[in-house]
Amino acid sequence: MNIAVIGAGVSGLTTAVVLAERGVDVTLYDAPRAHMASPAAAAIWFLYDLEGDIERAEAWALRTYDVLAGLASVVGSGVSMIECRVFGMPEIPAWTQRCDFRVIDGGFAVTVPLMDTAIYLQYMRERFLGTFREVAPFASLSEVPAEHDVIINCSGFGARALVGDTRLHPHRGQVVLTERQPSLPYAVVYEDTLTYVIPRSVDCVLGGTNDVSDNVHPNDETTRDIRRRCAPIVHESAPTLGVKVGLRPFREGGVCLEADRTSDARRVIHNYGHGGSGFTVSWGCAEAVAQLLPELGGRGSWSHGSQS
Numbered sequence: 001m002n003i004a005v006i007g008a009g010v011s012g013l014t015t016a017v018v019l020a021e022r023g024v025d026v027t028l029y030d031a032p033r034a035h036m037a038s039p040a041a042a043a044i045w046f047l048y049d050l051e052g053d054i055e056r057a058e059a060w061a062l063r064t065y066d067v068l069a070g071l072a073s074v075v076g077s078g079v080s081m082i083e084c085r086v087f088g089m090p091e092i093p094a095w096t097q098r099c100d101f102r103v104i105d106g107g108f109a110v111t112v113p114l115m116d117t118a119i120y121l122q123y124m125r126e127r128f129l130g131t132f133r134e135v136a137p138f139a140s141l142s143e144v145p146a147e148h149d150v151i152i153n154c155s156g157f158g159a160r161a162l163v164g165d166t167r168l169h170p171h172r173g174q175v176v177l178t179e180r181q182p183s184l185p186y187a188v189v190y191e192d193t194l195t196y197v198i199p200r201s202v203d204c205v206l207g208g209t210n211d212v213s214d215n216v217h218p219n220d221e222t223t224r225d226i227r228r229r230c231a232p233i234v235h236e237s238a239p240t241l242g243v244k245v246g247l248r249p250f251r252e253g254g255v256c257l258e259a260d261r262t263s264d265a266r267r268v269i270h271n272y273g274h275g276g277s278g279f280t281v282s283w284g285c286a287e288a289v290a291q292l293l294p295e296l297g298g299r300g301s302w303s304h305g306s307q308s
């Protein structure tokens with residue numbers, strides 16, 4: 001078995017690491033694009049902006065929680081555990097049961113993994129011991145080199161063009177980076193207004209937004225609005241160090257994680273459409289991909305028809 005993974009965002013990196021660490025020959029292909037979602041993420045363990053089978057998503061998230069909690073003690077992984085104070089949620093979600101949990105005035109507090117995005121993505125890139133190739137975007141899966149008999153499609157919002165999935169929509173998110181906040185030991189999330197402050201080891205993320213748009217350029221008015229909304233927690237005089245935009249790969253009906261075939265009859269496993277939860281479900285989804293492969297003891301079944 002010789003596998004190609006398409007996309008080096010958090011989904012593709014995690015899937016490539018899981019498969020390579022099970023002894024499979026893996027090549028990770030990526031067409032670097034300014035609008036990939038992963039580098040813009042906060043990225044805190046929190047199920048958000050994800051449709052479909054919630055029990056399936058929670059199972060992926062809880063598995064991911066366990067792996068990330070383990071990584072929190074690995075120096076250089078960029079993962080830590082943080083208290084997250086959540087307000088404005090109509091009810092307490094079931095996934096909080098796994099975390100240290102307490103009710104606070106107006107909301108609840110949970111202890112969850114936090115990924116320092118740039119450090120974590122670099123850690124995953126270095127942990128992947130297979131081959132990495134930068135390419136121009138594949139126009140279809142049949143363009144993937146013929147040496148690969150299995151293709152894992154982790155192309156995020158790119159899957160809309162790559163496999164023609166019109167259920168995918170770009171949920172644009174903009175965040176503002178400001179300086180480290182050593183006096184703020186916890187994250188704050190107002191779910192109803194999508195306002196959040198997430199202190200990290202090197203900076204602090206202020207957010208956020210969620211609009212259906214594929215505009216990847218920062219909007220100055222939005223930056224001012226985010227600064228205004230977060231001002232009660234981080235004063236507007238703290239310098240703006242950067243502004244990031246990413247397109248959450250939101251998919252009607254939920255994540256696409258299923259077996260398929262290319263038009264030249266090679267096996268495909270899709271793993272895209274994680275919306276605002278790609279980091280939160282990453283390890284659970286990557287292991288679910290492995291569990292489809294009969295060569296790894298999995299139970300996936302492929303029809304003989306060609307679809308992508």
Ligand SMILES: Cc1cc2nc3c(=O)[nH]c(=O)nc-3n(C[C@H](O)[C@H](O)[C@H](O)COP(=O)(O)OP(=O)(O)OC[C@H]3O[C@@H](n4cnc5c(N)ncnc54)[C@H](O)[C@@H]3O)c2cc1C
Pocket residue numbers: 006007008009010011012029030031032033035036037038039040041042043044045046135136137138139154155156157158159162172173174175208245246247248249271272273274275276277278279280281
């Ligand atoms: C502002 C913001 C905040 C967020 N906060 C959180 C959070 O706190 N927690 C959380 O869990 N999630 C969060 N998310 C969501 C999370 O970032 C996404 O769900 C996740 O990054 C999706 O990862 P992915 O690897 O599937 O896609 P991407 O990161 O978009 O990666 C896809 C990759 O595939 C490549 N590609 C696409 N098409 C092709 C092609 N045809 N050929 C070759 N390569 C291709 C792209 O170039 C890209 O590198 C946030 C997102 C945003 C925008």
